[in-house]
């Protein structure tokens with residue numbers, strides 16, 4: 001069980017949170033100008049790193065806010081937590 | 095608001111009034127329903143001074159800006175639910191007027207206030223083993239160094255989404271639980287409390303009992 005630090009509520013049990021997948025995916029400004037391949041890339045293709053991963057979580061059973069987490073996909077160690085409007089930590093390799 | 099003669103609290107079917115006592119002498123855990131309170135959902139930008147001051151002007155107390163804290167003034171309680179979201183709790187019957195007063199005071203601003211009374215049932219829990227009962231079903235750190243009088247938190251209790259508010263050091267809690275979960279939550283609490291000896295207290299007596307107990311030596315364990 002992970003202990004996840006909500007930027008507002010502090011350390012809470014993993015079961016209070018839901019996972020939201022890879023963070024920092026920007027919706028294309030003009031989807032109609034994209035090829036099918038480019039659109040499919042935006043919709044479906046995700047990184048699958050072995051190591052540091054920037055991802056979104058929501059504190060579903062707490063304050064119900066979304067935020068970002070940097071988590072090591074091998075060890076599950078959480079190395080950074082930051083709000084939606086904040087930049088990823090410099091240490092991040094992803 | 096429903097007409098009084100049709101109105102039933104969330105736990106009315108348990109007939110708690112027939113089981114309640116006025117003096118829960120020796121019980122380690124004391125439970126009651128706290129029915130019929132006005133509850134308002136307030137949304138707004140806490141970084142906007144006009145909004146913050148407008149709310150303070152109407153309520154006589156500011157919306158708490160620190161996460162998971164509660165501000166109380168007179169019979170109005172304001173609980174932090176999120177950085178732009180609060181729950182305002184009022185005595186029964188004052189909620190409609192309060193919505194109007196907040197709406198007037200904040201007119202033209204970006205905000206929302208909605209009457210959500212009766213969406214949540216409120217269960218009162220007190221007694222020297224109240225914390226032990228919650229710890230059986232809740233992963234929050236409830237130790238007084240992390241959670242004490244004036245703290246609130248949304249979490250899960252026995253898999254129900256709850257809003258927990260600690261009122262004093264006995265400890266006494268108000269447990270807000272969505273109405274359709276309230277029967278299950280109550281039965282779970284009764285079962286969890288059984289080993290400590292529990293009593294159901296008359297709703298009119300709980301404030302007297304909790305105030306009397308706080309004057310004694312606080313039984314909070316380290």
Ligand SMILES: [Zn+2]
Nearest residue numbers: 006009059063
């Ligand atoms: Zn939170």
